[in-house]
Amino acid sequence: DTEVTQTPKHLVMGMTNKKSLKCEQHMGHRAMYWYKQKAKKPPELMFVYSYEKLSINESVPSRFSPECPNSSLLNLHLHALQPEDSALYLCASSQWTQETQYFGPGTRLLVL
């Protein structure tokens, strides 16, 4: 099973809302990632978790707050987002940080 699942598939939120994105994998991978992708652009790395510890934060604004409750689950908590944060948010996982990354289908986020 090489599947990474993400929920919800679509999310519309106002600038004062708090919401969370969820990502799950059951491949025993020890590295998990959050990416942001704008239309017709490649994915941009946001966060990397290795062994459930945050190892990379690519200077992401604090209105994005990642969480890794266990080795299978990765959350991205959203608060006070801006319209320019509207994008496709992709989660990925890999056995180790230098191995093949498997991506989920993404959450399409629209901030009004």
Place this chain on the structure above:
Amino acid sequence: KQEVTQIPAALSVPEGENLVLNCSFTDSAIYNLQWFRQDPGKGLTSLLLIQSSQREQTSGRLNASLDKSSGRSTLYIAASQPGDSATYLCAVRPRETSGSRLTFGEGTQLTVNP
């Protein structure tokens, strides 16, 4: 700073053609290179991963080559089909200790016409 360039940006071919997508990178100190495809509005699907010590990898109708010294990789698609229509992205992983940061190219949007 690593920069990855993909040429062409878009490609339209008739069904059955063999085609080559190109990827170039500026820093040859890479750990590996990965090719992905992405369908519109979907996540990325990993196609092939080539380690820096390898010259090529094959999977079905796909063949990816790597020339690290010249900073180039190609993805060869044989006997293209309409289902191959997608955006193809290459990404390089640095040789540094963390090795987590993939640097992506802008992608090649492929359309295979029936």
